[in-house]
Amino acid sequence: MKQNDQNFLWRRIAKKKNTGNQEAPIAPKARKGWRRRLGEADYLEMLVEYNTEAMALLVKTAAGWVYCYNNWEHEKMTGFGQKAIRQQSLKTVLGEAYFKVYEKNADDCLKSGETILFKGTASWNGEVRERLCRMTPVAAADQDFIVVTELNTKVLKDWMRKNHLATTRFDQMFQTHTASMLLIEPASGRIVEANPAALAFYGYDLEELKAMTIDQINTLSPAAVAERRQQAVAGQQRYFLFPHRLKNGEIRMVDVHSSPLELDGQPYLFSVIIDATEREQNAAALYREKELHKTTMDAIHDGVITTDAAGNISYLNPAAEQACGWQSIEVQGQPFETIFPICHEYTREPLTGLLAGVLADGQSQEISEPILLSKKDGMTIPIETSLAPIRTKNGSIGGVVMVFRDITLSREKKRRIEYLSYHDELTGLYNRRFYEQLFSQKETILAHPMAFVMGDVNGLKLTNDVFGHTIGDLLLKEIAKTLKVASGARHRVIRWGGDEFMIVMPGSDLKDAERLVKRIKEQLKAVCINGTIEASVSFGMALKKSRDDEPGPVLKKAEEMMYQIKLLESKSMRGTTINALLAALDEKKAETKAHTLRLSDHVMKLAEQLSLNVEAKNRLILLTMLHDIGKVGIPDYILGKPGRLTEEEWQIMQTHSEIGYRIASNVPELHVVTEEILHHHEKWDGSGYPSGLSGEKIPLNSRILAVVDAYDVMTHDQVYQPARSHEEAIAELRAQAGSQFDPRLVEPFINQVSHWR
Known part of the structure; x- marks a missing residue:
């Protein structure tokens, strides 16, 4: 050990006077700064100097363990002052017969780095004394030290004699108390002692329990048990609720009250254990009951x-x-x-x-x-x-x-149900049930005579087929609104069926009914749906003269008159419908008049080459005009799309031939071309739509139109492609002959258009 290191213990320590009195201690506020000035070794020196127990510092040299410092208490006990004890060996200070125990424990303490407690004997001032020693390793900047604390065993024995009575009483309480008690080693969890109540509770004898750890009884994980044990040792928590397993395998919930306890210088945990199983079961049952009650309350509406x-x-x-x-x-x-x-x-x-x-x-x-x-x-x-x-x-x-x-919603639902019971959901008019209720209970309050007016919407099925039910429903609602406004509050307007309406006119005769019908027809002229669909209704009427007349025959008479008028109006309506469809097609710009005229010219000249009869030519002209009539049902964004159609859009586009078929089927004058309209996009090899017909199964006029229409489309600008030259179109027709087109029609048509050019 260097001389500078040996002198560190007395360099800055307060000097003692001959009387043994020490210099006044440093004020608390100044100590921290003083420690920084003195350094770590000086601080250790202070801890030793001002301790009330006998303390000394050992340091190991090449010659063995030597003293380098002691405090005043140690000097009084050993007779060695601070200067005298420096560099003195254990043998010199303790005596020949007693230094080996100190030496061994000092080596063990330095090696393990942990505090060691042992009993030692020394010969001081001619007197052999037995002491309880504690050695603690301390690491300094340049040297490791052992702090030795000497405790007088005589004092301990006196204390134990004084506390013998208390110990005896504790032991008696431990052995006789009805609560289960365990003494547990904190580090390992080993059970050191158990009272009779614990033996009876757990079902083990004392030797069995003492051979076990608390982990073998507590069913929590060993890590969880160890964590809670350390909390009890540190005094952080005293009460625990644990599941403990008895010897017979039964699991019991127990309250555990643990406190740290030191016996013979060793730390233990003293645990009092009370069976809480029944309490916890009752608490769990009560909790379940409360949760069930709360869940029920929370769940009900x-x-x-x-x-x-x-x-x-x-x-x-x-x-x-x-x-x-x-x-x-x-x-x-x-x-x-x-x-x-x-x-x-x-x-x-x-x-x-x-x-x-x-x-x-x-x-x-x-x-x-x-x-x-x-x-x-x-x-x-x-x-x-x-x-x-x-x-x-x-x-x-x-x-x-x-x-x-x-009950706000339930009232509203009730009112809604009552409303729907007597009203038509689509139009808001009264329904047939209202009529039945009216004439079963309320007829007595209605004035007579009473006119019945029956109306039927013309062309509703055709409108639904062509434009869809949404447009058809809109047409019905507009007609219903017109009927209700024209009839006023005095009369009851009823939706009688899908396209039929009835007006009950209390206190009115047939002249009143005629004036109402005239007023309705005049107002219907202003109704136009989708820009092309005009509202048209055929009416019939009859009179219920008195309450004695049954309403059924009167209603039947009004219906018969309505159907007669409908037959008279139907022919003109069909012409109006066709014109409306052609106008709608023109509005969509799906087909131009110039395109139709070119097609008509081409197909008639080809028909001459093929020697078709007059009837076939007339059908061909009609087909040319109406073959794309189904495009009125195709959305504008698809018809006018400049680029390539998506798969979904193409599927929608292909439906136009079927829509056209349904339109033609609803107009008797067009029945002759329904099949030809349906199949005008079939291909010779069977790859067309909608039916996949091939060869001569495709109507001849449809095959003729396919060739002519393809040429005209290719040679004129379209929204999705620019026009091709005549030569390019001819080459395409020849390339598709036998696959898309009838090969027997392609060459005659090519000769025809080439000759015209």
């Missing part, structure tokens, strides 16, 4: 509000929170009638004392009157409600439960 015996709110279930706008936590403890005032729905008079009545007489109440419950925002809701007392275990009334239901 009715609002639930509970109060205590004073009428203060204690709970709102989620349905009540949603209905009233309050959160349960906001109103707990508040008077019910302050938060939820109730009044009569019609008179708005407050209904007070409802809860007080239930609390007073303990009788449930069903509130049958229409009442309103106030919400958080000041609004009110109509409710149906009942109140019942909440009884405690001893039968007394502990509060009130109010169960209520917001």
Whole structure:
């Protein structure tokens, strides 16, 4: 050891006077700064110097362990002062016969780096003394030290004699107490001691328990048990609830009260164990019951509000929170009638004392009157409600439960159902049930004579087939609105069937009915759907002269007249319908008039080459005009798309031939070309649509139109492609002959158009 290191212990220490008095200690506020100035070794020196126990510092040299410093208490005990003890060996200070024990423990302490406690004997001042020694390793900047603390065993023995009575009493209590008690080693969890109550509880004898650790009894993981054991040792937690396994395998829940305890200088955990299984089972059952009750309350759709015996709110279930706008936590403890005032729905008079009545007489109440419950925002809701007392275990009334239901939606649904029972959902007019009800119960209040007007919409099926049911429904609603406005509040307008309406005119004769029909027809002229569909209705009428006349025959007479008029109007209507369809097609710009004229010219010249008869030529001209009539049902964005169609768009486009077929089927004059319209996109090899026909199974006129239409489309600009030259179009026709086109038609047509050029 260097001389500088040997002198560190006395360089800055307060000097002792001959009397042994020490210099006044440094003030607490100055000590921290002093430690920084003195350094780590000086700080260790202070800890030793001012300790009330006998302490010394050892350091190991090449010659063995030597003393380098001791405090005043150690000097008084050994007779070696601070200067005298420096560089003195253990043998010199302790004596020949006693230094080996110190030397061995000093080596063990340095090697393990842990504090060692042992009993030592030394010869000091001619007297052999037995001491309890504690050695603690301390690492300094340049040297490791051993701090030796000497404790007088005589003092300990005196203390033990004084506390013998207390120890005996503790032992008696330990052995006789009815609570289970265990003494546990903190580090390992080994069971050191168990009282008879613990043996009886766990079912083991003492030797079996002492051979076990607490981990073998506690069913938690060893890591969890060790963590809680350390919490008890550190005094961080004293109470635990553990599942313990008995010898017979039964699991019991136990309360464990643990405290650290030191016996013979060794730390232990003293644990008192109380069986809490029944309590925990009861608590679990109560918790399940509460959870079941809460789950039930939370799940039901009715609002639930509970109060205590004073009428203060204690709970709102989620349905009540949603209905009233309050959160349960906001109103707990508040008077019910302050938060939820109730009044009569019609008179708005407050209904007070409802809860007080239930609390007073303990009788449930069903509130049958229409009442309103106030919400958080000041609004009110109509409710149906009942109140019942909440009884405690001893039968007394502990509060009130109010169960209520917001009937706003149910009322609205009821009104809606009643409305739909007598009204048509699409048009809002009265329905057939209303008519039956009218003439079964209310006819006595209706004035006579009574005119019946029956109307039938013309062309509705064709409109639905061509433009879809959405447009057809719109047409019906516009007609219904016109009928209702023209009829006024005095007459009942009824939707009788899909496209039929009836008007019941109390106190009106046939002249009144004629004037109404004339007024309706005039107003219908202003109705035009989708820019092309005009509203047209055929009417018939009949008169019910008195209450004695049955309504059935009168209604039948009106229907017969309506059908007669419909037959007279149908021919002109069909022409109007065809013109409307062609106008719609022109509006969509799906086909131009110039294109139609070119096709007509081409097909007629080809028909001459093929020697077709007059009937076939007429059908061919009609087909040329109407072959793409189905495009009125194709969305504009597809017809006008400049680029390539998507797969979905192409599927929609292909439906135009079927739409055209349905249109033609509804017009008798067009029946001759229905099949040819349907198949004008079939291909010679069977790869066309919609039916995949091939060869001569495809109608001849459809095959002729396919060649001519393809040439004209290729040689004129389209939204999706520019025009090709005549030569390019001819080459394409020849390339597709035998696959897309009838090969017997391609060359005659090519010769024809080439000659014209």
